[in-house]
Amino acid sequence: xxxxxxxxxxxxxxxxxxxxxxxxxxxxxxxxxxxxxxxxxxxxxxxxxxxxxxxxxxxxxxxxxxxxxxxxxxxxxxxxxxxxxxxxxxxxxxxxxxxxxxxxxxxxxxxxxxxxxxxxxxxxxxxxxxxxxxxxxxxxxxxxxxxxxxxxxxxxxxxxxxxxxxxxxxxxxxxxxxxxxxxxxxxxxxxxxxxxxxxxxxxxxxxxxxxxxxxxxxxxxxxxxxxxxxxxxxxxxxxxxxxxxxxxxxxxxxxxx
Amino acid sequence: xxxxxxxxxxxxxxxxxxxxxxxxxxxxxxxxxxxxxxxxxxxxxxxxxxxxxxxxxxxxxxxxxxxxxxxxxxxxxxxxxxxxxxxxxxxxxxxxxxxxxxxxxxxxxxxxxxxxxxxxxxxxxxxxxxxxxxxxxxxxxxxxxxxxxxxxxxxxxxxxxxxxxxxxxxxxxxxxxxxxxxxxxxxxxxxxxxxxxxxxxxxxxxxxxxxxxxxxxxxxxxxxxxxxxxxxxxxxxxxxxxxxxxxxxxxxxxxxxxxxxxxxxxxxxxxxxxxxxxxxxxxxxxxxxxxxxxxxxxxxxxxxxxxxxxxxxxxxxxxxxxxxxxxxxxxxxxxxxxxxxxxxxxxxxxxxxxxxxxxxxxxxxxxxxxxxxxxxxxxxxxxxxxxxxxxxxxxxxxxxxxxxxxxxxxxxxxxxxxxxxxxxxxxxxxxxxxxxxxxxxxxxxxxxxxxxxxxxxxx
Numbered sequence: 001x002x003x004x005x006x007x008x009x010x011x012x013x014x015x016x017x018x019x020x021x022x023x024x025x026x027x028x029x030x031x032x033x034x035x036x037x038x039x040x041x042x043x044x045x046x047x048x049x050x051x052x053x054x055x056x057x058x059x060x061x062x063x064x065x066x067x068x069x070x071x072x073x074x075x076x077x078x079x080x081x082x083x084x085x086x087x088x089x090x091x092x093x094x095x096x097x098x099x100x101x102x103x104x105x106x107x108x109x110x111x112x113x114x115x116x117x118x119x120x121x122x123x124x125x126x127x128x129x130x131x132x133x134x135x136x137x138x139x140x141x142x143x144x145x146x147x148x149x150x151x152x153x154x155x156x157x158x159x160x161x162x163x164x165x166x167x168x169x170x171x172x173x174x175x176x177x178x179x180x181x182x183x184x185x186x187x188x189x190x191x192x193x194x195x196x197x198x199x200x201x202x203x204x205x206x207x208x209x210x211x212x213x214x215x216x217x218x219x220x221x222x223x224x225x226x227x228x229x230x231x232x233x234x235x236x237x238x239x240x241x242x243x244x245x246x247x248x249x250x251x252x253x254x255x256x257x
Numbered sequence: 258x259x260x261x262x263x264x265x266x267x268x269x270x271x272x273x274x275x276x277x278x279x280x281x282x283x284x285x286x287x288x289x290x291x292x293x294x295x296x297x298x299x300x301x302x303x304x305x306x307x308x309x310x311x312x313x314x315x316x317x318x319x320x321x322x323x324x325x326x327x328x329x330x331x332x333x334x335x336x337x338x339x340x341x342x343x344x345x346x347x348x349x350x351x352x353x354x355x356x357x358x359x360x361x362x363x364x365x366x367x368x369x370x371x372x373x374x375x376x377x378x379x380x381x382x383x384x385x386x387x388x389x390x391x392x393x394x395x396x397x398x399x400x401x402x403x404x405x406x407x408x409x410x411x412x413x414x415x416x417x418x419x420x421x422x423x424x425x426x427x428x429x430x431x432x433x434x435x436x437x438x439x440x441x442x443x444x445x446x447x448x449x450x451x452x453x454x455x456x457x458x459x460x461x462x463x464x465x466x467x468x469x470x471x472x473x474x475x476x477x478x479x480x481x482x483x484x485x486x487x488x489x490x491x492x493x494x495x496x497x498x499x500x501x502x503x504x505x506x507x508x509x510x511x512x513x514x515x516x517x518x519x520x521x522x523x524x525x526x527x528x529x530x531x532x533x534x535x536x537x538x539x540x541x542x543x544x545x546x547x548x549x550x551x552x553x554x555x556x557x558x559x560x561x562x563x564x565x566x567x568x569x570x571x572x573x574x575x576x577x578x579x580x581x582x583x584x585x586x587x588x589x590x591x592x593x594x595x596x597x598x599x600x601x602x603x604x605x606x607x608x609x610x611x612x613x614x615x616x617x618x619x620x621x622x623x624x625x626x627x628x629x630x631x632x633x634x635x636x637x638x639x640x641x642x643x644x645x646x647x648x649x650x651x652x653x654x655x656x657x658x659x660x661x662x663x664x665x666x667x668x669x670x671x672x673x674x675x676x677x678x679x680x681x682x683x684x685x686x687x688x689x690x691x692x693x694x695x696x697x698x699x700x701x702x703x704x705x706x707x708x709x710x711x712x713x714x715x716x
Contacts, residue, residue, distance in 0.1 A: 058600065061599075086607075086608060089603070093604070096597055101601075102602070103616075103619055
């Protein structure tokens with residue numbers, strides 16, 4: 001199938017994560033293919049968010065969190081001490097569960113990343129970045145006349161697309177999405193999903209979701225997590241039509257979780 | 258005697274709680290259901306029993322002595338120095354009067370004994386009838402199975418409203434008294450001279466009845482009450498204090514909120530907050546005895562003339578006193594900035610300090626400005642440190658090494674000791690107080706406007 005033809009973008013090997021004395025992830029091995037959408041599903045607290053936070057080393061922020069094992073992106077190890085997280089996070093954007101625009105104008109929200117990474121020297125370059133990012137996030141037409149207004153004045157769905165535009169502004173290669181639609185209504189959700197479909201042409205996307213239907217709609221590959229372990233990973237088609245594991249079967253048919 | 262009466266009222270009130278509760282329980286027969294829990298009937302009866310009696314008791318006790326005094330003095334219209342006469346009557350009545358006993362005092366004393374007795378008996382009668390009347394009224398309502406829960410809620414609401422009314426009326430009273438005395442002051446001293454005059458020397462108007470001031474003296478007084486040096490001194494010392502407190506307090510707050518580990522935070526925050534608990538008089542003598550002389554010797558070794566009471570010493574110590582107000586508040590405010598904003602910033606590759614500078618501080622700004630303005634009004638109102646460390650001379654200066662003075666210090670100086678309250682000098686204290694009050698009110702208004710503006714922008 002097409003799975004075999006894809007290039008591997010991210011590869012986790014024997015990944016273990018601990019919060020203090022509690023182990024959150026056990027021996028995770030997972031391959032994420034370039035330029036497609038990988039969905040991670042599983043009941044709450046199963047470790048799927050913890051996993052994607054390992055990919056951009058967001059767990060560094062948490063004092064008691066310890067990560068053990070290997071994650072390679074394009075074949076180079078990211079858990080190495082020598083890796084600069086600033087450069088890593090420039091390459092890997094992230095969108096969160098709840099829209100979290102900064103308390104700044106729409107324009108400044110997008111310009112934030114490029115300023116930090118020194119991507120634009122002149123005003124018109126920055127204008128250009130802001131415009132393309134907003135266009136990629138399908139938000140430009142709605143906000144082009146009010147770029148000075150605070151990002152927080154937008155609706156929930158618009159805020160989430162603003163956050164996606166913000167992640168796109170530094171031209172990442174990977175976008176991590178942690179339940180990006182859980183705080184949105186169905187119409188806003190449909191817009192985001194449409195957007196994900198469009199974005200996968202240029203970006204590698206990993207999405208954590210609680211909605212089975214969403215995983216089916218947007219992803220090509222699905223991983224099922226349970227109690228900190230990966231139970232099954234396969235093409236989305238196979239997972240939802242013919243899972244090989246009994247637990248996966250029970251979860252997708254709604255028998256638990 | 259009053260205490261006993263009070264105890265009796267409270268005892269009645271308490272027992273009527275139990276009585277009301279048990280009466281309510283008795284109502285439950287067959288298909289009759291109570292409209293509230295039995296305890297509510299207890300509360301209802303207790304409140305009705307206690308409150309009217311307490312109000313009558315309190316009101317009577319408050320006005321009793323004044324009414325008796327007026328009644329007695331109205332009988333002796335030909336007596337000079339009436340207050341003194343009344344004092345003598347009272348001490349004669351109590352049996353510890355040692356002066357010359359006049360016939361009038363004897364008569365007045367008998368009258369006092371009669372009125373006092375009458376007042377006392379009628380107080381007891383009134384309180385007793387209030388208790389009986391209101392208990393009977395409330396008892397009848399209970400028997401009709403009233404909605405005790407709603408009624409108790411209503412009574413409590415009235416009680417709470419009265420409390421806030423007391424607070425509001427007190428504020429209004431204070432403002433009125435400030436205003437009243439200030440108007441008297443401004444009838445002697447021109448308000449323009451007071452607000453814009455640059456020389457402050459109220460000693461020149463030493464204890465003098467305003468009505469007896471001659472035109473020459475009046476001209477002299479004209480430039481004795483220029484308050485500009487005081488306002489300048491106040492603003493200057495507050496400025497020095499804020500220069501110390503804002504950076505240190507803010508940075509300490511940021512460290513505590515963003516960098517300090519949980520255990521460091523747990524111990525260092527209370528330690529910083531101890532600074533706010535030190536009595537200001539301790540800061541005052543620390544400033545006057547340690548810091549002031551230190552600056553003077555330091556200045557002398559550099560060839561500068563430094564007054565041992567200097568604006569710098571007072572402002573510095575005041576700044577240290579204010580640090581915890583800013584650090585503690587900004588720590589709380591920074592902590593309340595949602596973690597999701599920080600994560601959003603980290604996720605795009607920002608470092609910790611970039612995140613703090615560009616996301617956390619702007620989000621926390623309204624609160625931080627609020628805490629700074631709170632600290633400013635604390636600095637302006639602070640008295641003890643400046644009394645001890647800044648001096649009393651009203652110099653109009655911007656040299657921090659010279660001594661200067663503040664509004665609060667001068668109010669203290671004016672009112673210390675025995676004073677006639679109708680001299681312009683003492684009335685000046687009220688005028689200063691009023692101006693200070695207006696200035697602080699204006700500051701608070703600006704603060705609220707600023708905070709509101711930023712809030713609209715950032716939330």
